[in-house]
Amino acid sequence: RGGGAPHADGGVLRLRHAVGTPLDRVGLQVWRGALYLGDYLLEVPGAAGATVLELGAGVGLSGLVAARAGAARVFITDAPAAVLYNARHNASEIHHWETGTVAVRRLDWHHPEASLVESRNPSDPFGWSAAELAELSRCTLILCADCIYDAAATDALLALLAPLLAALPPTAAALFAIERRLNFDAGGLTTRARAEERFLSRLGEMGCFEWRRVAPTFAQRFEYERVKELVLWRVSLAPDADVAPLAAIDRARVPSPPPVINRAGPPAMTAAEAVAAAAAEGLTLVRSEKSA
Numbered sequence: 001r002g003g004g005a006p007h008a009d010g011g012v013l014r015l016r017h018a019v020g021t022p023l024d025r026v027g028l029q030v031w032r033g034a035l036y037l038g039d040y041l042l043e044v045p046g047a048a049g050a051t052v053l054e055l056g057a058g059v060g061l062s063g064l065v066a067a068r069a070g071a072a073r074v075f076i077t078d079a080p081a082a083v084l085y086n087a088r089h090n091a092s093e094i095h096h097w098e099t100g101t102v103a104v105r106r107l108d109w110h111h112p113e114a115s116l117v118e119s120r121n122p123s124d125p126f127g128w129s130a131a132e133l134a135e136l137s138r139c140t141l142i143l144c145a146d147c148i149y150d151a152a153a154t155d156a157l158l159a160l161l162a163p164l165l166a167a168l169p170p171t172a173a174a175l176f177a178i179e180r181r182l183n184f185d186a187g188g189l190t191t192r193a194r195a196e197e198r199f200l201s202r203l204g205e206m207g208c209f210e211w212r213r214v215a216p217t218f219a220q221r222f223e224y225e226r227v228k229e230l231v232l233w234r235v236s237l238a239p240d241a242d243v244a245p246l247a248a249i250d251r252a253r254v255p256s257p258p259p260v261i262n263r264a265g266p267p268a269m270t271a272a273e274a275v276a277a278a279a280a281e282g283l284t285l286v287r288s289e290k291s292a
């Protein structure tokens with residue numbers, strides 16, 4: 001039910017989570033990839049001052065760590081209602097971050113355009129406001145912890161990621177924390193991490209990404225077994241990627257301020273200057289007088 005882990009200054013991050021769940025409720029558990037990503041966020045200053053989006057957030061651990069690491073704004077997102085309510089409990093009831101820094105919002109990878117719309121339902125606790133969508137357009141860091149385990153979900157996530165990155169600032173990147181789950185391959189008589197293989201294969205097939213593995217040189221701050229199967233990938237759009245931006249975020253982008261217009265106009269002419277200017281244009285000025 002509860003969990004804690006030491007912070008860099010000796011503090012504790014407490015969460016409500018499940019110890020075991022059926023497959024359709026895995027978002028209620030804490031998985032090691034989120035702890036591994038949390039270690040990275042607490043050491044590398046990429047989150048400080050940034051707008052951060054966590055995808056497939058589950059209990060919201062990565063997003064809450066990003067907030068602790070100094071993020072200016074954090075959007076914790078998932079799709080199942082039970083997962084969203086639990087993440088909101090962790091953000092607001094435990095850490096009181098639901099207002100100001102952290103917001104828990106709905107984002108379905110399979111239907112992102114339908115998710116990323118201004119909510120017209122005031123009773124929907126996970127709908128987006130127009131101001132939040134505008135804030136999201138400034139996101140530079142996307143977090144994905146323990147999201148690579150199912151082929152269909154992986155395909156949907158990457159299909160979302162490409163236009164999402166295209167709609168964000170050029171420096172935006174996604175961090176994928178993965179625990180390689182090894183399966184025996186009878187054909188090759190070896191073990192393979194099929195979920196990660198598909199992830200890397202799809203990145204290559206889509207032809208619009210750049211990716212690199214992040215070296216595991218950052219310190220361990222959370223209490224968990226840091227197994228060798230834990231890996232962290234940084235993914236960004238290739239400079240020459242031809243990807244249409246996600247329309248929902250592109251529409252929400254805050255426009256640049258309009259140019260300042262001098263509504264006072266140029267200095268007024270004297271009568272003599274006006275006559276001279278008109279004469280230069282071949283015109284004759286006629287004074288009109290109106291009676292009161």
